[in-house]
Amino acid sequence: MASRATIAIVGGGLMGHGIAQVFARSGHTVHVHDPVQAILATLHERIRRNLTDLGQDTAAAERVTAHDALASAVHDAAVVFEAGPENLALKQKIFAAIEAAAPRNAILASNTSVIPITQIMSALRYGERALGTHWWNPPYLVPLVEVIRTPLTATSTVDSMTALLQNAGKTPVTVDKDVPGFVGNRLQHALWREAIALVAEGVCDATTVDTVVKSSFGRRLTVLGPLENADLVGTDLTLAIHETILADLDRTPGASPYLRGLVASGRLGMKSGEGFRRWSPEQQAAVRLRLLEHLKSLDHQGI
Ligand SMILES: NC(=O)c1ccc[n+]([C@@H]2O[C@H](COP(=O)([O-])OP(=O)(O)OC[C@H]3O[C@@H](n4cnc5c(N)ncnc54)[C@H](O)[C@@H]3O)[C@@H](O)[C@H]2O)c1
Numbered sequence: 001m002a003s004r005a006t007i008a009i010v011g012g013g014l015m016g017h018g019i020a021q022v023f024a025r026s027g028h029t030v031h032v033h034d035p036v037q038a039i040l041a042t043l044h045e046r047i048r049r050n051l052t053d054l055g056q057d058t059a060a061a062e063r064v065t066a067h068d069a070l071a072s073a074v075h076d077a078a079v080v081f082e083a084g085p086e087n088l089a090l091k092q093k094i095f096a097a098i099e100a101a102a103p104r105n106a107i108l109a110s111n112t113s114v115i116p117i118t119q120i121m122s123a124l125r126y127g128e129r130a131l132g133t134h135w136w137n138p139p140y141l142v143p144l145v146e147v148i149r150t151p152l153t154a155t156s157t158v159d160s161m162t163a164l165l166q167n168a169g170k171t172p173v174t175v176d177k178d179v180p181g182f183v184g185n186r187l188q189h190a191l192w193r194e195a196i197a198l199v200a201e202g203v204c205d206a207t208t209v210d211t212v213v214k215s216s217f218g219r220r221l222t223v224l225g226p227l228e229n230a231d232l233v234g235t236d237l238t239l240a241i242h243e244t245i246l247a248d249l250d251r252t253p254g255a256s257p258y259l260r261g262l263v264a265s266g267r268l269g270m271k272s273g274e275g276f277r278r279w280s281p282e283q284q285a286a287v288r289l290r291l292l293e294h295l296k297s298l299d300h301q302g303i
Contacts, residue, residue, distance in 0.1 A: 001107075001160050003167065004028055005078030008102070010070060010094055012039045015111055016083035018139035021047045024060040025140070026168040031065050033073035040066040050140060054296065070094075071101035078103070079164060081133060083111045091120045099124055107157055109133040114181045118150040127152030131161060132175075134182050141295040143171040146182045187226075197250035199276065200258035206276035222303055 007023045009016045012034035020030045024047070034040050047061045067073035074080050080102055084094050091110060098108060108130045110120050117132035124130055132148030145165050149158050158174055165172040175182050181189065195209045204212075220229065230238040250256075262268075262275060269275030270284045279287075 001078050001164065005164070006031065006076055008033070008074040008077035008080045009083060010034075010073065010080060010098060011083035011085070011111075012043050012066070013083065015135060015137060015139060016081075017043055017046050018050070018137070019081055019083060019111070019135055020064050021050055021060070021140050022168050022170065024063040025051075025056065027063070028168075029063055029065075031067055031073040031077065033067045033070045035068070037068070040068060050138070053292075054140070070097050074098055074102040074106070076103070077106050079107045079109065079161070081109050081111060086113055086115065088115050088119055091115065092123060095121060095124060095130075099126070105129065107131070107161060109161065111135055114185055116178050116180055117148050118152075118178045121150060121152075128154040129157050131157055132178070132182070133161065133165070134184065136184070138292075138295070141292075141299050143169075144184065145170045145172045146175050146184060147172050148175040148178055148182055150178050193252070193256065194250050196256045196259055196276075197252070200256060222298060 004027050007020075007028045007030045009020045009030060009032045012020070012032040016032060016034070020032050020043075023030050032040070032043055034043075043066050044061050044064065047064060048058045051058045051060060065073075080098050082091060082094055082098065084090060091112065095108060095110070102108065104126070106129065108121070108124070110117055110130075110132050111134060112120060112132065113134065117130070120132075121127055121130040127150065131150065131153045132146070134146040134148065136142035136144055147158055147161050147165070162172045162174065173183070179186070191213075195213075198204055198209055199206050217229075224232070266272055267274045270279045270287075273279055
């Protein structure tokens with residue numbers, strides 16, 4: 001693949017515009033397709049605002065073009081990233097349209113959060129050039145991209161995608177088995193399941209759960225992964241802890257009834273003003289700002 005290959009993004013929402021920004025910043029021509037006019041109309045403005053906020057040159061936004069027809073966005077692309085809604089049937093439909101319009105050798109990638117890539121790509125004629133690329137929000141600040149292979153994905157496809165992402169400054173990792181949620185979301189939601197169970201069982205309130213994480217092991221996580229940590233304390237101590245604790249952790253084989261209750265009662269989190277806890281508009285703004293500033297500071301430190 002040419003080092004400045006043309007990139008197409010299908011879906012220009014939260015993730016799509018951020019992925020477009022990453023490639024435009026590293027010198028690629030980027031075509032973005034979205035069926036919603038308002039999304040296309042604000043595409044450049046959203047990218048420019050991000051670049052300005054990061055103190056970066058906004059000229060990169062000029063390498064991005066907006067397309068209301070999918071075929072015009074993908075027809076000359078070397079790589080197509082799909083960032084449409086998280087819906088299997090819709091993603092399958094989008095990939096049928098992409099395969100019909102993109103070059104035969106284009107690499108096709110889905111940014112699904114948790115849907116197995118094999119299912120999304122099941123009807124493709126040429127599955128060897130298809131894989132998953134799971135980015136994290138915001139794509140221009142969070143380094144990781146999980147590159148997920150299906151049983152059909154060619155090793156050369158994984159290698160080309162990995163090189164492309166590395167050249168764009170990202171941290172790609174390969175996921176060898178296409179399991180729901182891949183690696184990052186499985187780990188994240190294993191933690192969330194226990195967090196919700198602690199509140200549901202009355203062990204502590206939601207604020208306490210968050211304080212415990214942020215003020216203890218959360219502090220270590222950017223420099224010490226869980227398995228590095230297990231090696232640090234010793235696998236023997238890890239085993240002793242697991243012998244006592246694992247049988248007691250939540251193993252509900254579905255979404256928590258407590259969580260279902262929140263949703264059923266309209267407590268949808270910040271967007272409704274209350275979820276696990278209440279949120280004033282000022283508190284919401286403070287959380288969002290604190291998160292962005294934190295991610296920016298890690299980015300400046302090269303973490
Ligand atoms: N938001 C996150 O933190 C995050 C992180 C990683 C992965 N993802 C995944 O990335 C994908 C996009 O998520 P998002 O948060 O950007 O959602 P979003 O709603 O902001 O963007 C989705 C975009 O897809 C467009 N769209 C709708 N129908 C389409 C079609 N037929 N063809 C092309 N585009 C269409 C919508 O107009 C919208 O602009 C989802 O699969 C999501 O699960 C999201």
